[in-house]
Amino acid sequence: MVCERVEELIEAIRELKVRGAPALGVAGALGVVLACKNADESAIENAVMQLANARPTAVNLSYGVNRAFSAAKRGKNAEEMRKYALDEATRMIEEDIRQNRKIGEYGSELLEDGDVVLTHCNAGRLACVDWGTALGVIRTAMMRGKRIEVIACETRPLNQGSRLTTWELMQDEIPVTLITDSMSGAVMQAGRVDKVLVGADRVVREGVINKIGTYMHAVLAKEHGIPFYVAAPTSSFDLRRSYKDVEIEMRSPDELIYCGGVQIAPRDVRVYNPAFDFTPFQLISGVITERGVLQPPLDDHELCCD
Amino acid sequence: MVCERVEELIEAIRELKVRGAPALGVAGALGVVLACKNADESAIENAVMQLANARPTAVNLSYGVNRAFSAAKRGKNAEEMRKYALDEATRMIEEDIRQNRKIGEYGSELLEDGDVVLTHCNAGRLACVDWGTALGVIRTAMMRGKRIEVIACETRPLNQGSRLTTWELMQDEIPVTLITDSMSGAVMQAGRVDKVLVGADRVVREGVINKIGTYMHAVLAKEHGIPFYVAAPTSSFDLRRSYKDVEIEMRSPDELIYCGGVQIAPRDVRVYNPAFDFTPFQLISGVITERGVLQPPLDDHELCCD
Numbered sequence A, B: 001m002v003c004e005r006v007e008e009l010i011e012a013i014r015e016l017k018v019r020g021a022p023a024l025g026v027a028g029a030l031g032v033v034l035a036c037k038n039a040d041e042s043a044i045e046n047a048v049m050q051l052a053n054a055r056p057t058a059v060n061l062s063y064g065v066n067r068a069f070s071a072a073k074r075g076k077n078a079e080e081m082r083k084y085a086l087d088e089a090t091r092m093i094e095e096d097i098r099q100n101r102k103i104g105e106y107g108s109e110l111l112e113d114g115d116v117v118l119t120h121c122n123a124g125r126l127a128c129v130d131w132g133t134a135l136g137v138i139r140t141a142m143m144r145g146k147r148i149e150v151i152a153c154e155t156r157p158l159n160q161g162s163r164l165t166t167w168e169l170m171q172d173e174i175p176v177t178l179i180t181d182s183m184s185g186a187v188m189q190a191g192r193v194d195k196v197l198v199g200a201d202r203v204v205r206e207g208v209i210n211k212i213g214t215y216m217h218a219v220l221a222k223e224h225g226i227p228f229y230v231a232a233p234t235s236s237f238d239l240r241r242s243y244k245d246v247e248i249e250m251r252s253p254d255e256l257i258y259c260g261g262v263q264i265a266p267r268d269v270r271v272y273n274p275a276f277d278f279t280p281f282q283l284i285s286g287v288i289t290e291r292g293v294l295q296p297p298l299d300d301h302e303l304c305c306d
Helices: A005-014 A021-035 A041-053 A059-072 A079-110 A133-144 A161-169 A181-189 A214-223 B006-014 B021-035 B043-053 B059-072 B078-108 B136-145 B161-171 B179-187 B214-221
Strands: A116-119 A151-155 A177-178 A195-198 A207-211 A226-229 A278-280 A286-289 A291-294 B114-122 B149-153 B176-179 B197-200 B207-211 B227-233 B274-281 B284-287 B292-294
Touching: A005 A021, A005 A041, A005 B292, A021 A059, A041 A059, A041 A079, A041 B149, A059 A079, A059 B274, A079 A133, A079 A226, A079 A286, A116 A133, A116 A181, A133 A195, A133 A226, A133 B176, A151 A181, A161 A177, A177 A181, A177 B176, A181 A214, A181 B179, A181 B214, A181 B274, A207 B059, A214 A226, A214 A278, A214 B043, A214 B179, A214 B214, A226 B161, A291 B136, B006 B021, B006 B207, B006 B214, B021 B043, B021 B078, B021 B274, B059 B078, B078 B136, B078 B227, B078 B284, B078 B292, B114 B136, B114 B161, B114 B179, B114 B214, B136 B161, B136 B227, B149 B161, B149 B179, B149 B292, B161 B176, B161 B284, B176 B179, B179 B214, B207 B214, B214 B227, B214 B274
Parallel strands: A116 A151, A116 A195, A151 A177, A195 A226, A226 A286, B114 B149, B114 B197, B149 B176, B197 B227, B227 B284
Antiparallel strands: A207 A278, A286 A291, B207 B274, B284 B292
């Protein structure tokens, strides 16, 4: 799909046609470029605000929007603004690929030949510009001759694991086995998991906010003595903020009542459907960034970005 | 659906049209009645064997089959065998209801007014002859004036929680909220869960075999200091056996590749799909049976059945 207007992009973000924290950052920046198609400055600012708030939880979206909009403001008219925003967005695209590669390099050192890595949701190419964060680590390890197998959790309710992670890995011929999220404990109990590796939507003062289910895997990993790693660029960092002050996006009950358009629960059932959860640093063995593998708790001073 | 022939019932059991350990026990006994429609004794025995092995994990199926077939063997011909089997099956039906009510009485003592109870899969009327085990406990507690709310986990991959538990509870106007299995940790972390209550497919020497995901909830409950109860009749007990000697049923990859007939994963993805997992007694606060609430470890001598 191609978005010609910023409103189309906002809708695509809300419907998760673009998703994944790093991809949202770049999409936000490119959205500012589209917003600058508006002739009048207040219309641009209004569109930019809507874009930044299209989804609340991943910090990258507002980070990308703010970065491109700050650049745009140097322009004297809409055309100049558009140009500055595009330059900044292009820089972010290149940066994202470079950062993902660095994350891959640092993270791959943590994996050993023969490791079975459990992952949740999709923190791969399809969540970034290219390469991926968590899956990028696996790609780099494979490239360096380590044989890695992946266990992909399907990631209810939207099945990013089933739909995206398995597809991505199969494209690259990386061995992958699909399980339900609820099998995570059983495969760990059976001794089949060597490491857990996930992405992040926002890294805050006390831990990591990521796709719903991440916390559960982290508790299970601790119970079984399995290292639990988070891979994320520092653009996902928001270390001055507490997790208590981050809005966890609540999504539609329909995501649990229907699956692929087919009804699987009573139409009027009450549903609780947060898209993310919070995992405290105590459960996290390391945060793999483009600047190295950080041992929590993280030093706000050194790493706050922007 | 009505099964006139034992082969139809075997197929219905394999396809989970009848499911739930107690219901499988009674279905097994009634299946022996159908098997006795065969004129010749070796055909009966052959059908009975197939029936007992239609699904491997819940002990109740073979228990019900064996019980009715032992009774049938007192008959001198197929017609007499059918009659004895039917008498025994009828006794089991009445027993199941009576036992479920007793489980409800004992279990309801463990629940307090205002409790929020998280449950997994369906251990209700639709898994038994009537009343239910885990949900029976909630029904009895409600009947006795305690206000209970239920959090139902959808129970992937076949969504017994979405399809059956929510429906059952809504029929009885018991407040229920549907979540994905992966939200269990997040709702516990948020302090929203007072007790966890599930059924069992087989209670063995070291713990409980139940629907995949049960182990995960048990580990999470321990992490959050939440009591974790199992409700099951002693006909689900197989205390002489180790969990290592119980066959965990592996089901079709299609259960994860399709949902409601819609494809949600690559058609040729590798899938691991065990239907059950094992939860050790260390994680279980009590086993609610028709004879009372038992504190693990369980005394084999006193409680082995048959």
